[in-house]
Amino acid sequence: MVILETRNLAKKYGGVEVLNDVNLKVYKGEILGMIGPNGAGKTTLMNLICKLTDITAGEILYKGEIINNKKTYEIAKMGISRTFQVVKPFSGLTVLENVMVGAFYGKKQAKNNAEARQIAMEALQIVGLINEKDKEPSILPIAQRKKLELARALAMDPELLILDEVMAGLNPRELDDIMKEIVLLKERGITIIAIEHVMKVIMGISDRVVVLHLGRLICEGKPAEVCNNSMVIEAYLGSKFAQRGIA
Amino acid sequence: MKKSILLFGIFLIIMLCLPFFVSGYWLRVLTQTFMFAAIATGSNIIIGYTGYPAFGNIAFFGVGAYVTGVLMTKYEISFLATLPFCALSGFIIAVLLGIPLLRLKGHYFAIATIGVMEAIREIVDNMTDITGGGMGLTLPIMEGEPAYIYKFFYYTIMLIMLFSIAVAFIIWRSKFGYALRAIRIDEDAASVMGINTTVYKTLAWALSAALVGIVGGAYAYWLTYIDPHTAFETTYSVKMFAMILLGGATTVLGPMIGAFILELISEIVWSKFIEIHGMILGALIVFIVLFIPKGLFETFKGGFSLRKIIINLKEYRL
Amino acid sequence: MIIVQILINGLLLGGFYAVIGVGFSLIWGVTNIINLAHGAMALLGAYITFFLFQEYGIDPFLSLPFSFLCLFIFGYILQRFLLNLVVRAQIFMLLILTFGIEIFLVNFMTTFFSADFRSITPEYAGTSFVIGDIVIPYIRLAVFAICIFVTFLLSLFLNKTWHGKAIKATSLDLDAAMMVGISPAKIYALTFAIASGIAGVAGSLLPLTQAFSPSIAGSLTLRAFTVSILGGLGRVEGALIGGILLGIAETLSSYFIGESYKNAITLGIMVLVLVIKPTGLLGKKYFAEVKH
Numbered sequence A: 001m002v003i004l005e006t007r008n009l010a011k012k013y014g015g016v017e018v019l020n021d022v023n024l025k026v027y028k029g030e031i032l033g034m035i036g037p038n039g040a041g042k043t044t045l046m047n048l049i050c051k052l053t054d055i056t057a058g059e060i061l062y063k064g065e066i067i068n069n070k071k072t073y074e075i076a077k078m079g080i081s082r083t084f085q086v087v088k089p090f091s092g093l094t095v096l097e098n099v100m101v102g103a104f105y106g107k108k109q110a111k112n113n114a115e116a117r118q119i120a121m122e123a124l125q126i127v128g129l130i131n132e133k134d135k136e137p138s139i140l141p142i143a144q145r146k147k148l149e150l151a152r153a154l155a156m157d158p159e160l161l162i163l164d165e166v167m168a169g170l171n172p173r174e175l176d177d178i179m180k181e182i183v184l185l186k187e188r189g190i191t192i193i194a195i196e197h198v199m200k201v202i203m204g205i206s207d208r209v210v211v212l213h214l215g216r217l218i219c220e221g222k223p224a225e226v227c228n229n230s231m232v233i234e235a236y237l238g239s240k241f242a243q244r245g246i247a
Numbered sequence B: 001m002k003k004s005i006l007l008f009g010i011f012l013i014i015m016l017c018l019p020f021f022v023s024g025y026w027l028r029v030l031t032q033t034f035m036f037a038a039i040a041t042g043s044n045i046i047i048g049y050t051g052y053p054a055f056g057n058i059a060f061f062g063v064g065a066y067v068t069g070v071l072m073t074k075y076e077i078s079f080l081a082t083l084p085f086c087a088l089s090g091f092i093i094a095v096l097l098g099i100p101l102l103r104l105k106g107h108y109f110a111i112a113t114i115g116v117m118e119a120i121r122e123i124v125d126n127m128t129d130i131t132g133g134g135m136g137l138t139l140p141i142m143e144g145e146p147a148y149i150y151k152f153f154y155y156t157i158m159l160i161m162l163f164s165i166a167v168a169f170i171i172w173r174s175k176f177g178y179a180l181r182a183i184r185i186d187e188d189a190a191s192v193m194g195i196n197t198t199v200y201k202t203l204a205w206a207l208s209a210a211l212v213g214i215v216g217g218a219y220a221y222w223l224t225y226i227d228p229h230t231a232f233e234t235t236y237s238v239k240m241f242a243m244i245l246l247g248g249a250t251t252v253l254g255p256m257i258g259a260f261i262l263e264l265i266s267e268i269v270w271s272k273f274i275e276i277h278g279m280i281l282g283a284l285i286v287f288i289v290l291f292i293p294k295g296l297f298e299t300f301k302g303g304f305s306l307r308k309i310i311i312n313l314k315e316y317r318l
Numbered sequence C: 001m002i003i004v005q006i007l008i009n010g011l012l013l014g015g016f017y018a019v020i021g022v023g024f025s026l027i028w029g030v031t032n033i034i035n036l037a038h039g040a041m042a043l044l045g046a047y048i049t050f051f052l053f054q055e056y057g058i059d060p061f062l063s064l065p066f067s068f069l070c071l072f073i074f075g076y077i078l079q080r081f082l083l084n085l086v087v088r089a090q091i092f093m094l095l096i097l098t099f100g101i102e103i104f105l106v107n108f109m110t111t112f113f114s115a116d117f118r119s120i121t122p123e124y125a126g127t128s129f130v131i132g133d134i135v136i137p138y139i140r141l142a143v144f145a146i147c148i149f150v151t152f153l154l155s156l157f158l159n160k161t162w163h164g165k166a167i168k169a170t171s172l173d174l175d176a177a178m179m180v181g182i183s184p185a186k187i188y189a190l191t192f193a194i195a196s197g198i199a200g201v202a203g204s205l206l207p208l209t210q211a212f213s214p215s216i217a218g219s220l221t222l223r224a225f226t227v228s229i230l231g232g233l234g235r236v237e238g239a240l241i242g243g244i245l246l247g248i249a250e251t252l253s254s255y256f257i258g259e260s261y262k263n264a265i266t267l268g269i270m271v272l273v274l275v276i277k278p279t280g281l282l283g284k285k286y287f288a289e290v291k292h
Helices: A042-049 A072-078 A095-105 A113-127 A142-155 A172-187 A199-205 A223-228 A230-237 A239-244 B002-020 B024-049 B058-074 B079-101 B106-126 B146-172 B175-185 B187-192 B197-223 B234-247 B254-272 B277-291 B295-299 B306-316 C002-031 C038-056 C060-081 C091-113 C138-160 C162-172 C174-179 C184-209 C214-231 C236-257 C259-276
Strands: A002-013 A016-027 A031-035 A057-062 A080-082 A160-164 A191-195 A208-213 A216-221 C128-131 C134-137
Touching (some): A016 A216, A042 A191, A095 A142, A095 B175, A142 A160, A142 A172, A172 A199, A199 A223, A208 A230, A216 A223, A223 A230, B002 B146, B024 B175, B024 B197, B024 B234, B024 B254, B058 B079, B058 B197, B079 B197, B079 C259, B106 C259, B146 B197, B234 B254, B234 C091, B254 B277, B277 C091, C002 C134, C002 C138, C002 C162, C002 C184, C038 C184, C038 C214, C060 C138, C060 C184, C091 C214, C134 C138, C174 C184, C214 C236, C236 C259
Parallel strands (some): A031 A208, A080 A160
Antiparallel strands (some): A208 A216
16 A cells, blocks of 8 residues: 655756656555665655645645645644654753653644653653653764654654654664664554665665655665666766676 | 742742831832743743744733723723733734744844834824823722732732743643744754644744733733833833843743842842943843853752853853 | 925935944844844944034044944954854844843943933035925935945945955855854954944934934834845845835835834834845845854
8 A cells, every 4th residue: 555655746946956756656564765866855855745845846645645735743643754864852851851742742642741751751662762761862972862863753653754864873783773673663564764875774674765866766676676777876876887787 | 840849939938928027119129020020931931932032022011001001991990800801912912913923033033023012012102092192091099008009019910920930830841831842942843743833833922922911901000100111111121031031041930030130130220320220231131141141040050150151151152 | 296305305314224224234144143232333423423523523524434433443342252252142142132232332321421312513504405396405415425335335345355255255154164264253243343333324424314312222223124124134235225215115104194103114114024025125145044
């Protein structure tokens, strides 16, 4: 079943076409990896889905319903959560309080402090941040701040989770850690779109991969197929390498 | 937390008993302090909690003052009955203005609210038939002996202050409060979390406007005479802001503490240095911004030390 | 015919507003500081010119460079040693800081110079230039000419000199400017100094056209503010156009609606522009609101 779909999606900033004719399908329960060189438009695409910016043309459908005319917070309540590339924890609130915000206002919509706290503790437990619950986010190392973003998105009880370069800045051990957690999330029935540059992650967790380049989807399929595709290699490394066919 | 509540309780008891021990002069000073504390606490809901610097919130103070003034003089409504109307007018005006103005961020919003204050003042100034215009409005004087009147206003305004603090406290710990704080820190992230930022911001401003309106109403009856310049006094805006800064914008009691400190210092300075009182106020504000920008509460939470002030300086310099 | 007179009055007034506004706009556009003390600083210039005229008989126009210099130095010191300390703090702290400075300055002037309204009437005051029904006082024309001249000079400075370009660079991208060796502290101080100097010049021109006292500081700042919003932050040409627009709007509304709503109209215009086109009638934001 298709949980998210974009049809002829386009985004222009003045004369600059950032996304063009994007037709993306995301299937329920899968982990979809999204790769592409910098500036390809991946984050913009995610911003369009969450309505942090307006589309220029096309449609976005979530569970069969058009969502590009809805407001950001409405989309969040429908079950779409995301993390940000540059983590945005609410400093001034403790780790626990940060996650409680997600519990209150996401799909779950906790009604009081006690309920929110419970949902938040659960989410923190899943990502392994429970011991830091009363700390200030600004003093946490980057890996834990990423986990906080994840916990916060989780507390919203999402059906579709968008991870925007969650792995950036992590060392190999931390990477493995989070990869395991993401797979666990899939097992809970959450569909995941993971934007990543780290190939190990993409190959390791994705069920399918799509490639975005200069605002267009140039390839999709299983991870191994995509990596060997000449257009993809050309996009990343230039035509010389494409001809040689590096795996 | 418990220590704070205990200290506050003691403070409250002292304040309740004071009228029987101090002179009319100090009662007046304290009453004015309660008034500022109420304004600061109420305004902090939009300024400190939500992060929208409503510099011109005194607009609602003035509106409240005139609502009480007009209702009491033209329609002979009793004082206490006018207060809900003060709150309601403040609330409605903030909702109407909030829709266009809360789209503006930071500076722009701050100045727009000053604009609102000035514009409302001018309109009030020109509605001479209803408001008495530049000649002002004289309210009915309360019956009773001076001592009784002093006490009445002392307790009434103190109650209004406590009411504002109660509202602020409830909001702080509620689901609503979490949303406001999220909005202050990062509005985009907040909306992605599912918060309808427009509705919540507007509600925050409307609530602060309602609270400040009530204070304005009490002020009018207390002074028994208001005119556009005293009701929409710009210096009050600055004092309110300085108090919030001084005490701490991200706390419930901060604004009240700031109010007390600033008012008492003001009073001492005024009585000794009448002429340069204004200059000292200005210098004091500069001092606060430079050395204790996060407010006394936050800066000295772990204990007083000079080092903390220096750290502040280092953080914000170019 | 009276409309033409009104329009011309508005134009002349507008030139003055442009000068009051351009400094304010420059500071805001480059350093993101809203200098609520701007009006008060302009008044310092007014007092300088007034006292020079009163005590030494110096012609007001001749006092302009001196006024510029004094306020330039004052502005430099203020920015370099006071404002720079908190420039990276939150916006409303800076707002309060400058407001505190304004309160200090206004009270200072009231205490030492008294709250009386002052003005200057040199011998050539009454003469005017007359075309048909239209009267243009020479003084106002001269003031207007100076305003255009100052705006032109500033524009030249920003576009042709190294320092000017450094100021523009800093406003566009603070980090990039730092990387090429521009010291932001010095640039901010220079910008503030120049803007203050120009405010001083505007203030010096004030006594020639109207009476002044410390109490008008706020309304001067308000005009400066509106001009900046109309013209777009940091844009010199914008300030000129914004000033003229404001001047004309004011004289027109004074004539049709009456004197007493002047402030409300100014504010109404400002709020309207803020809501409909926050980047100003002319412009893009000069200073991208990037948090440091």
